[in-house]
Amino acid sequence: GAVVSQHPSRVICKSGTSVKIECRSLDFQATTMFWYRQFPKQSLMLMATSNEGSKATYEQGVEKDKFLINHASLTLSTLTVTSAHPEDSSFYICSARQLDTQYFGPGTRLTVL
């Protein structure tokens, strides 16, 4: 099956620093990747859709200057949380689409102190 990796799996940082999360499709090329965040006991919340070679499309209420997305190749998308604050602490999950199915990475637990 399609495999998506995500790195790092866990990160703890100080308030005000920036954190970069990488998402890679390992055995397929993905024109479209997605970034989600998930709070405990809640559904997946789509943050943005990342398209290779073009600007990401952000969902309403998601600050594009705070959550920078780059999709420079067909196998790699990155999410940078800039000037992170404690309220940004969450579980961030990426997915890559192959045909009609999204395949998810294992997620990144971000804790901002």
Add this chain to the structure above:
Amino acid sequence: SQKIEQNSEALNIQEGKTATLTCNYTNYSPAYLQWYRQDPGRGPVFLLLIRENEKEKRKERLKVTFDTTLKQSLFHITASQPADSATYLCALAYYNAGNNRKLIWGLGTSLAVNP
């Protein structure tokens, strides 16, 4: 308002029994529906996709049905095992007013299979 609902209560069943999970939706023009499994602290894992013109799909011990008249999908796990314990998410792909395809996620149903 448009929404997708899954059993909010956790489901506890005995090993060997069939688990049945429900996903209901309203006011969507569906394209297809997917079921995923999510373990604590992990990303969702794709299980099955069923299209709006399909009634049933099977994969090993899993079976999904899709009734667009009832606006409901049922997800069955037969001969359940403790290893099947997880949260199961349904996701509905639909076309919005601008004919763009969107995906909406349910909150998930927690399944516990007791040995």
